[in-house]
Amino acid sequence: MFYREAGQFKTNYADDMAIFPILQDKIGVAVIIAIAFIAVPLFGNSFFISAVMIPFLVYALATVGLNLLTGYTGLLSLGTAGFMGVGAFACYKLTTAFPGVNIIVWILISGFFSAAVGVFFGLPSLRIKGFYLAVTTLAAQFFLQWCFVRIPWLTNNNVSGAIEVPTRTLFGFAITGPNALPEVRYLVVLSIVTVMTLAAAHLVHGRIGRMWMAVRDMDIAAELMGIKLLQTKLLSFAVSSFYAGVAGALMVFLYLGSAEPDVFSIHISFLILFMVIIGGLGSLIGSFMGAAFIYILPIVLRYLPESLGFSVSPATVEHVNHMVIGALIIFFLIVEPHGLARLWQTAKQKLRTWPFPY
């Protein structure tokens, strides 16, 4: 009823090719962005902002990155956490070596280091596909994690072997380090995630996105269109690792505040891959849905019994939590193997034709 595009006539190609061609979508996205930028910092408490929203956004960014590689280009990777680690350690080295340069600049530049490493480990992708490629990226994951643990130079020879984030400021506000306010950190993370997601949307709607999807769907035909497979796949690895690197730097500098090398373990790689699959392969909005499902839902479930007035022991809650999440994952994969994004698409289609079935 409210979601009808009837009467919205496109009179030029630019309007028709817009990222959000339907007016209601434009309004919806504007509302979500307004809530995220204004309502959340104003009304959210510091636990909600620093322990829910910031990590959610960081995971969503990493998921967007992996989705560009796995969902759009069809290349399976289990090295995401490794690439995130490269971003985090690069950012740490850069900001301690050149403290004068703004930390935002270093966070973004550390993505390039991660991209370079990603391209290197993406080289086998020309010959190796599917699960076998996942195994070769697993090598990246283990090798990079080994480096983080074994090379003390990366942590400036810190005896604890961990990164301790120094305080850095932007416009006089501390945005990293122990004194940074959650609201400030949140706004920084949100701005970076918003801009990078928009850039990703632009990429996948343009020539490069079509090249990636062509390689994913039918690489033989793609080659006949003049698409060079190796360059296209490596570009995807580079962009994806860039996103992972920035997400890693944000994770350490604006969320955790300090990081041991085992933060970037294989567990995180799997978690982000699950977010991509649950959210929907080849969907940016799905990346956010997947990250919310895997990261926020357990937190909600953990505090739900308490807020409803049940007194349940924390251990029981934790066990039930695991069972519920597991069951929900199976449920969603059976109902809609294409992820939450497809569910959302179907819902929109239903809304469009409501109250009629089609």
Add this chain to the structure above:
Amino acid sequence: MGSTGGAPGIARGSNQHKGDVLLGVENVSLRFGGVKAITDVSFDIRKGEIRAIIGPNGAGKTSMLNVINGFYNPQEGRITFRGKTRARMRPSVAAAQGIARTFQNVALFKGMSTLDNIMTGRTLKMHSGFFWQLLRHGPALREEIEHRRFVEEIIDFLEIEAIRKTPVGRLPYGLQKRVELGRALAMEPELLLLDEPMAGMNLEEKEDMCRFILDVNNQFGTTIALIEHDIGVVMDLSDRIVVLEYGRKIADGSPDEVKNNQKVIDAYLGVAH
């Protein structure tokens, strides 16, 4: 070829003179281990003509197309395209030189819409840089709109306006074949290779496809090489026909010559030993 600036160069009239050799195949042999797919085949394709390659199953027709667009590299022989001779090449290079093709079993990008599939055919003609792509602004957006206009002309031409936003995986087979033709046309090819464009179609769809093939040849002056099993279609459409059997060329000439060639009749009908 038509430029992308200003009015798209899609209507070019058929002032092609058939005669110049566009593609020459000389003594090509292709082996897979001990299997001889093609043995010492020579023929040529002239500019502006419709050239058919026919033969019984397993005669090496598709292998021949794969050799022409660089998928397989023949062990012996040479291919000359637009005066340039080559021994080995990558398919992407063949595409850049102006060879497009469709596949026997449709090879569309299943997850993408009709529009995106055909837009992908324009990839080689698009040059805006990565950072403009990130912004989707300036040159990137201008280029996108320009090529969209061109693609819409192809969509018009193939009469697939109604399905432009439909994911191709959901389309019926006949339409998929048409979209695949559109994707090849979007490359503005000099030489278009069609591998069984009418396989699995009903009579009406076949007639449509024939019309499109003739129109492409007439309006755009595109040279076409096609493989087809429907002999009636082949005889009507093509200017000249090559007949292969067991990887060897057994006949070459106009439809009438081929029709009356005893070797061809034997190959198709069998011969008493």
